[in-house]
Amino acid sequence: MKTPFIKTENQALGRPDIDTFKSIDKRFVVVLDEVRSAHNVGSIFRSSDAFLVEELLLCGITPTPPSKEIRKTALGAEQSVVWSKWPSTLEAITELKQRGYQIWAIEQASSATDLGDFMPLSDKKYALIFGNEVFGVDQEVIDQCDGVIEISQGGTKHSLNVSVSAGVVLWHCFSQNQKTP
DSSP states (O other): OOOOOOOOOGGGGOOOOHHHHHHSOOOEEEEEESOOOHHHHHHHHHHHHHTTOSEEEEETTOOOSSOHHHHHHHTTHHHHSEEEEESOHHHHHHHHHHTTEEEEEESOOTTOEEGGGOOOOTTOEEEEEEEBTTTBSOHHHHTTOSEEEEOOOOSSSSOOOHHHHHHHHHHHHHHHHHHOO
């Protein structure tokens, strides 16, 4: 006889409220390098909430809250995830380096580390940079990074949507973080 699977009601999931969420220790920030779509930004806010991102840095042309399009896909995560607006990604990563973050771009690049091989250390803080929907992470930004992470792919297309990439990478980092004290 098959064991029944019954959907868990939202109230039974044991999710923290916004104040508790903001007090949870986090080790990752997300930097959006010239991301143009507010829907993508909203989706990344939502993944950032799900996978305990400390802060979202919105750089250059990247849309910011309040925005109807961000709100539509973020579903309130723009209120739980701390965010800040930066004139440029280079300025944001200069500040993050001063704060002790390792800077990693998510991009297809020579000598990139495959996502499956990226094992974040429990005593380090990381900034993960996701790029523009057409051009990716700018080369000048990559030049300032400590490393590059590439998501292995097997299909005919050469890339994933930026919000999908963020979800994949953030889940990987979250799951690795759960394994390390």
